Amino acid sequence: MGGNERQIPDLDKVIHERARLRILVFLASSAESETGFTDLKSGLGMTAGNLSAQLSTLEEAGYIALRKTFIGKKPFTGVSLTLSGDKALEQYLDEMESMLAAARGRR
């Protein structure tokens, strides 16, 4: 039997990377449309450096938007999923679900 009967999807590389996937899922599962950098950092247990680097990659891909402002005198960075990020995540989730179904089909 060849592999053509069961398509194993390619998966979006930008989204699939573990830290970035965790960031996107965190944003997508948030009740608010915008999440503060600090909440994201503590919620995911990531270092500020790593989180910043991953957010840059996601921003370059157009999947998230960063908004820098001040709350009182404190700088605040708000992170939100863009429409394009939401769609890309949705497609990734569909592909992942079909993989789960494939992997579990036999069980």
Next chain:
Amino acid sequence: MGGNERQIPDLDKVIHERARLRILVFLASSAESETGFTDLKSGLGMTAGNLSAQLSTLEEAGYIALRKTFIGKKPFTGVSLTLSGDKALEQYLDEMESMLAAARGRR
């Protein structure tokens, strides 16, 4: 709101890597307990070099077993999921399902 209310799982690094995940899902979704190297290669559209490297990593983790033999005069490499690989994949799938549910909870 902090992140404690929604746990974003860590995900097994050995399994989560795209190529390795595709290999494991291919093996897990196969009707046979053993898949030939060549079938795996063509089914996943991977190069022999990349597939070999990823299989070595999975073998070192104890997630797959490789069996080298001959069919007639042709060398044959059979790849199968081990019990430990099956369990690790199962746990990964559980974690991924909970992430999917989290990401889609809001939708």
